[in-house]
Amino acid sequence: MATGRTYNDAIDALNSLQTPYAVIEARRKAGIRPDAASVREMRAYLARLGYSPPDLDRLNVVHVAGTKGKGSTCAFVDSILARYQRNGGPPRRVGLFTSPHLIAVRERIRIASAPISEELFARYFFEVWDRLEQNRAVAADMAAPGSKPIYARYLTLMSYHVFLSEGVDAAVYETGIGGEFDATNVVERPVATGISSLGIDHVFVLGNTVDKIAWHKAGILKPGTPAFTVEQVPAAEEVLKKRAAEKGVDLKVLKIDPRLAAARIRPDAIFQKKNATLAIALAEAALRKLDTSFSPDPDALPQAFVDGLEQVVWRGRCEVKDEDSVIWHVDGAHTVDSLKMAARWFVGDCAGRAGVGPKVLIFNQQGRTEAVDFLDGLCNTVKNADPAGKGFKHVIFCTNVTYAATGYKRDFVNRQHNPADIANMTQQRVFAERWKALDPSANIMLIPSIEEALNTARSLAEKEGEQKAQALITGSLHLVGGALGILEGADAL
Numbered sequence: 288m289a290t291g292r293t294y295n296d297a298i299d300a301l302n303s304l305q306t307p308y309a310v311i312e313a314r315r316k317a318g319i320r321p322d323a324a325s326v327r328e329m330r331a332y333l334a335r336l337g338y339s340p341p342d343l344d345r346l347n348v349v350h351v352a353g354t355k356g357k358g359s360t361c362a363f364v365d366s367i368l369a370r371y372q373r374n375g376g377p378p379r380r381v382g383l384f385t386s387p388h389l390i391a392v393r394e395r396i397r398i399a400s401a402p403i404s405e406e407l408f409a410r411y412f413f414e415v416w417d418r419l420e421q422n423r424a425v426a427a428d429m430a431a432p433g434s435k436p437i438y439a440r441y442l443t444l445m446s447y448h449v450f451l452s453e454g455v456d457a458a459v460y461e462t463g464i465g466g467e468f469d470a471t472n473v474v475e476r477p478v479a480t481g482i483s484s485l486g487i488d489h490v491f492v493l494g495n496t497v498d499k500i501a502w503h504k505a506g507i508l509k510p511g512t513p514a515f516t517v518e519q520v521p522a523a524e525e526v527l528k529k530r531a532a533e534k535g536v537d538l539k540v541l542k543i544d545p546r547l548a549a550a551r552i553r554p555d556a557i558f559q560k561k562n563a564t565l566a567i568a569l570a571e572a573a574l575r576k577l578d579t580s581f582s583p584d585p586d587a588l589p590q591a592f593v594d595g596l597e598q599v600v601w602r603g604r605c606e607v608k609d610e611d612s613v614i615w616h617v618d619g620a621h622t623v624d625s626l627k628m629a630a631r632w633f634v635g636d637c638a639g640r641a642g643v644g645p646k647v648l649i650f651n652q653q654g655r656t657e658a659v660d661f662l663d664g665l666c667n668t669v670k671n672a673d674p675a676g677k678g679f680k681h682v683i684f685c686t687n688v689t690y691a692a693t694g695y696k697r698d699f700v701n702r703q704h705n706p707a708d709i710a711n712m713t714q715q716r717v718f719a720e721r722w723k724a725l726d727p728s729a730n731i732m733l734i735p736s737i738e739e740a741l742n743t744a745r746s747l748a749e750k751e752g753e754q755k756a757q758a759l760i761t762g763s764l765h766l767v768g769g770a771l772g773i774l775e776g777a778d779a780l
Contacts, residue, residue, distance in 0.1 A: 292409060294409045298392060300413075301412065301438060302438075321469075322468055329470050331430035332430060332440075333473065335426065336418050336444070342451065343473070346450050347456055347458065351480070352504040353462075353482050354500065355485075355486055355622060356558060357462065358601065362383070362600070363566030364459045364569050364573070366599040367596065368573065368574075369399065371592075378457035378577050379454065381398070381399065381459070382398050382453075382455035383396075384396060384446045384460045389772070389780045390696070390768050393405065395446070411449045415444060415445045415448050440470040443463070443470040443471055446460075457478075462507065466506035467507075468506070469507075476509065476512065478512065478513075480507050480509060481569045482515075485520070487500065496522070498523060498526045502526055508531055513572040516541065541564050541568055544560075546567070546586070547596075549587065549588055549593055554605045556631075603771060603780070604618055608774055610755075612755060613744060613756045614755050614756070617760045617771060621764070629665070630664065634668065644754035644757060645751055645754075645756050647681045647759070649758065650760075650762045651763050653763060658762075662725065666726055678726050680729065681732070682729045683743060684715035684718045684731070684732070685740040686709050687763060688736040689769045744758050
């Protein structure tokens with residue numbers, strides 16, 4: 288790495304690879320969606336780094352797609368493999384690639400369950416950057432000479448270089464969007480593939496029905512690779528099975544693993560047990576390949592599995608943080624169903640506490656017009672759970688801008704949204720109108736930054752007496768990450 292090129296320099300260069308809002312809008316209007324060219328370009332960029340898809344076989348990739356729970360499933364698998372390794376078994380080093388990040392971009396690329404350091408991130412970032420420059424004409428038939436992958440694809444490409452360079456011999460990969468045309472789908476021979484619960488999300492890219500979405504997710508299934516999914520709605524399951532048959536893949540549909548009775552899964556909910564069930568099957572498949580002595584017990588989980596499930600750390604999901612005047616409930620949720628689950632978890636946690644104060648909501652989903660339809664289930668779930676039919680007393684819609692004075696943390700800069708919409712709080716006004724119709728009694732506020740939203744919730748709680756306010760921060764993971772960063776004073780999670 289050339290001297291003077293820092294982590295901040297790397298993030299600035301990475302941010303230059305974001306597709307600007309105007310370009311995204313033009314493509315949307317023209318109906319241009321990701322297609323097979325996306326994976327073809329990734330092969331070209333791999334070649335410019337000096338790799339080919341067979342080199343990725345050394346990573347023994349566990350590949351996970353889905354709408355809900357794919358991140359949690361990946362975290363479970365990573366945690367199980369890490370505990371197994373600590374007990375003296377393979378793998379030697381475990382890598383984890385997920386998206387998006389909560390506070391720091393480097394959270395997306397983890398080794399031994401921890402984000403790589405700023406120093407390592409900068410070093411490998413610029414190694415990739417320089418190799419792409421030096422080999423700009425390689426595979427010119429698959430990617431334009433001198434081009435670079437866009438933001439998310441660059442990070443995917445970089446993760447392969449990091450893991451191969453650092454001796455990782457088991458890597459868990461979460462798809463970005465979809466599966467068939469996702470940048471992670473350049474991996475040709477994963478050791479196991481899994482598809483978590485499916486629902487409606489990213490409708491422009493993937494389609495507006497669950498069967499269309501299932502087609503994309505099933506793109507990660509590979510002949511010769513063990514494949515698993517959880518029980519799905521019939522339309523989704525039918526498509527998954529059909530695509531598996533077309534590919535010659537034996538797709539196993541898993542019921543909740545009865546061996547989970549020996550483990551404390553948090554939260555203790557069906558959706559999380561489905562994620563844990565999928566993770567167990569994926570980890571078992573990976574260990575069959577990595578450790579010839581490994582043989583699963585059909586009646587009991589190994590202690591390493593129990594420890595991995597119970598001790599997993601997956602930030603921004605179902606977290607509770609207790610302050611003097613507010614108990615913060617933090618859960619990133621970005622679909623209709625996941626927001627209902629977040630609301631159920633929130634009211635369940637509040638119900639287990641004496642002397643509950645007013646309920647406060649902090650919510651955002653930036654740049655997604657369909658997100659206004661997420662609010663009905665969120666509002667009604669909380670109201671219906673209250674004996675008096677009361678919902679959130681205070682509702683705050685904010686942007687994803689981190690700080691009041693200085694704006695976005697460098698790692699949060701996002702050029703894919705309309706700056707005018709953020710400045711005018713256009714989306715937040717739409718949310719406010721919908722909530723006003725859902726619950727006219729709520730005190731609805733529009734707040735321009737995450738920092739100010741948190742401070743507003745605190746001041747409301749302090750004014751309203753001795754009982755602690757119960758606040759739910761949900762919606763965008765960028766909102767959740769920014770909030771956690773401020774609440775903890777943390778630079779990475």
